[in-house]
Amino acid sequence: xxxxxxxxxxxxxxxxxxxxxxxxxxxxxxxxxxxxxxxxxxxxxxxxxxxxxxxxxxxxxxxxxxxxxxxxxxxxxxxxxxxxxxxxxxxxxxxxxxxxxxxxxxxxxxxxxxxxxxxxxxxxxxxxxxxxxxxxxxxxxxxxxxxxxxxxxxxxxxxxxxxxxxxxxxxxxxxxxxxxxxxxxxxxxxxxxxxxxxxxxxxxxxxxxxxxxxxxxxxxxxxxxxxxxxxxxxxxx
Numbered sequence: 413x414x415x416x417x418x419x420x421x422x423x424x425x426x427x428x429x430x431x432x433x434x435x436x437x438x439x440x441x442x443x444x445x446x447x448x449x450x451x452x453x454x455x456x457x458x459x460x461x462x463x464x465x466x467x468x469x470x471x472x473x474x475x476x477x478x479x480x481x482x483x484x485x486x487x488x489x490x491x492x493x494x495x496x497x498x499x500x501x502x503x504x505x506x507x508x509x510x511x512x513x514x515x516x517x518x519x520x521x522x523x524x525x526x527x528x529x530x531x532x533x534x535x536x537x538x539x540x541x542x543x544x545x546x547x548x549x550x551x552x553x554x555x556x557x558x559x560x561x562x563x564x565x566x567x568x569x570x571x572x573x574x575x576x577x578x579x580x581x582x583x584x585x586x587x588x589x590x591x592x593x594x595x596x597x598x599x600x601x602x603x604x605x606x607x608x609x610x611x612x613x614x615x616x617x618x619x620x621x622x623x624x625x626x627x628x629x630x631x632x633x634x635x636x637x638x639x640x641x642x643x644x645x646x647x648x649x
Contacts, residue, residue, distance in 0.1 A: 413440050414477050422542055424617055461513040465505035472497040487554035494532050499525035517585055519578045526571030531628060533564035534609055534620040557614040568605045568627075572598045585642060593641055597634040604630050 416437065419425035429435045435443075448470065455463040475481040476493045483489035503524055507516045536552035537560040543553050552560040575598055577583070579591030608623035609615070615623075 413437060413444070414479070414482075418546060418548070421546070422539070424539065424542075458509060461508035462505050464513075465501050465508060468501050469497055469505075472501070485549050487549055487551040490536070490551055491529060491532070495525045495529050498532075499528035517578075517583070519574050519583055520585060523571040523574040523578075526567045526574065527631060530564045530567035530571065530605065531624055533560050533567065534615055534624060537561050537564075538615050538617050538620045540614070558612065561609065561613075561615060562611045564609060565602075565605055565611045569602055572602055590638060590641055594634055594638045597630075597637065601627070601631055601634065 413430065415425075416430050419428050419431050425431055430437065430440055451466055452463070452470065455466045472493050476483045476490075476497075483493045500521060503521060504513065504516055507513070533552070536550050537557040539550075540552045540557040540560075542548075543550055555563075575586065576591070576595055578586040579588065579595055582588055605623075605627050608626045609620070610623075
């Protein structure tokens with residue numbers, strides 16, 4: 413809603429229901445309030461820890477989008493906001509449903525944050541020229557599209573290293589068997605990222621869209637294999 417005027421000038425946002433006029437701003441506000449209030453109300457029926465996670469997500473969403481905070485236009489704060497919300501609080505809320513919140517696997521959650529930021533950075537890099545034209549400050553406009561793509565790759569490497577470390581030392585939820593059967597896929601993720609989200613050139617929208625889908629699908633496949641082995645659904649010794 414707060415980005416509507418800029419989104420109307422950005423060809424990459426032509427899919428937006430607000431930009432196309434499919435829904436009005438008033439309807440969007442109504443939908444937002446309904447979903448937000450419903451999510452908080454329903455959280456009371458789970459537990460306090462889950463509720464705190466939802467309230468944390470609500471707060472980050474507010475400061476990320478709403479003036480005068482608008483963290484999405486403040487280099488560094490944009491990365492932190494996405495890392496804490498999508499990469500940490502969302503999986504933490506799922507963990508809190510059945511497990512004590514302080515017992516969450518810290519290294520595993522760190523890797524999730526890294527993977528999330530690795531996929532988020534290219535979406536900033538692809539909009540650098542547009543954002544600079546209209547005076548929008550982001551991490552990518554401050555440090556450059558190519559550097560943002562390089563940092564994206566570094567985040568993937570950090571995510572992979574943290575998981576390999578967890579597997580080698582058998583830090584929950586990892587163990588040595590999982591490391592042997594899925595660790596090689598983690599190394600391949602670094603290579604897939606390098607080739608499909610190139611780090612030495614300013615990316616096009618097509619490159620980011622295609623590369624992100626390929627990388628995310630590859631990572632999801634590795635995660636699914638991990639889950640199958642973790643749940644002992646395959647007879648692997």
